[in-house]
Amino acid sequence: MKTWQENQLQTLQSIQSEQQLFQTIASLGSELGFDYCTYGLRAPLPLATPKTLIFSNYPTAWQARYQAKNYLAVDPTVHHGMRSLLPVVWTDNLFSPVRELWEEAKSFGLRYGRAQSIRDFNGVIGMLTLARSNEPITETELEAKQFKMAWLTQTAHLGMSRCLTPKLMPEADAKLSNREIAVLRWTADGKTSGEISSILNIAERTVNFHVNNAIAKLNAANKTSAAVKAALLGLL
Amino acid sequence: MKTWQENQLQTLQSIQSEQQLFQTIASLGSELGFDYCTYGLRAPLPLATPKTLIFSNYPTAWQARYQAKNYLAVDPTVHHGMRSLLPVVWTDNLFSPVRELWEEAKSFGLRYGRAQSIRDFNGVIGMLTLARSNEPITETELEAKQFKMAWLTQTAHLGMSRCLTPKLMPEADAKLSNREIAVLRWTADGKTSGEISSILNIAERTVNFHVNNAIAKLNAANKTSAAVKAALLGLL
């Protein structure tokens, strides 16, 4: 017999389309008592212009508004989710720096919500928000549901990132050879080609050879970019 | 009134010594029915020689044995925890590649266990293992406790990494200026100083100036190392 969690997990892991996956997640959120559900995913690369994807069943008018005003850049829940794994519940205090966003959200019926983020081993961040219009979230309810919500955040992200990571970051499953990995590791630690050649007892030319192969495999512009990509993607 | 989770969280966040913290975590594990508890933490830097810390109340003889045979390098639970956020339950199948380790562990009374890892926004990985000698872990028990165990994994790591990150990676709280961050971001994406000077409309010399300041603040040997450190530590 499978546990409830394993069943849920298996379901979420077997779905191949991200749209269907989100529908399933939203319905699990609904079972937990939340009409609205939003899942956001942020790739760690490229660093200067990070890619963010959002799946949501919020009212479309609010989604449009949110995008038009670029609320993503100032949303305190997003800000929190970018630097903490702890769940956060929507409060007046949380939204105090951006009163306008908060008032507008409430006018669209988004009054009570809870968000939590997670970071996987490819460096991809996922954030799941569950929200509703009517009933405030009580301490008692939190106590009862916190675990399930955390679990849903995690499994939702596992499923979604499985679908989306290959599209957003094709380099994530580059196969680096052992030598390429070793050389990149030392490079990332700040060693020059000459130093690495001493460490590995090979010619400096060979070090550069492996570095260049890694640069090509990672579709990087240079050594620095290759080292950063490999490190962020957990290839080292 | 605070929820059970918030209380636990607050307790774990208020303790300052990592030893005391581990004691508290172990007793929470005990409440969940597991006599043995191990928490391992792995810093993402340096890449070539990563630092790992382990806190454990396993029999000391087994801990010594584990270290002597360098089982850390082959332990399948560690291997799993390094690349997946999913919990893993000890099974014969899991340990099939390293029968020796598994037989020895059992001889020390480590028969039934469950491990899960987590990765925070500094890139630090934490893994919590709960184990016991006598009673097998049933599906029913898992279903009942999975959420709490996941929660404990998370809060344990939050507390432990709060204590240990400053010691292991002092650069983690380096304060980079806005320009330093911008320049490092583009550097990490593979742009040369000349390209960045065009992007930011400043002289190439100025780009190098900011890069050098960042290198100093991050205690890095060169540009590449600075970019990798900043990226892995989430400073960008």
Place this chain on the structure above:
DNA sequence: GCAGCAACTGTCAGTATTGACAGGTTCTGC
């Protein structure tokens, strides 16, 4: 007003990296 910081710019010599030239060895799987 002034200290301190962030941001900006210049030159120059020495060192490192990149890209393109052209190979050889060793091992694994079919």
Place this chain on the structure above:
DNA sequence: GCAGAACCTGTCAATACTGACAGTTGCTGC
């Protein structure tokens, strides 16, 4: 036996980075 991969090595010219020289400007907080 042979293809393919990983691993290894050499030279050379162009480009990029590093470190040390020596400043100016503008803003913030005391």
